[in-house]
Amino acid sequence: MTPAMEAWLTDHVWSVEELVAAALAEAPAAPVASAAAPAEPKPPPSEPPPRPRRMLQPSLFGEPE
Secondary structure, three states: OOHHHHOOOOOOOOOHHHHHHHHHHOOOOOOOOOOOOOOOOOOOOOOOOOOOOOOOOHHHHOOOO
16 A cells, blocks of 8 residues: 555556656646735835944044134
8 A cells, every 4th residue: 555545645556657647637737826925025215224323532533622
């Protein structure tokens, strides 16, 4: 007994001729749409995100006038 027969998918062992004939007789199946639609890409932002500010020590650049 084959796994397909145990799963009640067929009632006999298929010959190579039967497999080839069945494969050639079937029309190609259309792809099945997945349950979840693909995610839409995010549009680019209208302006770039703000850059982080760095704190500078005034003593490194001299005293302000």
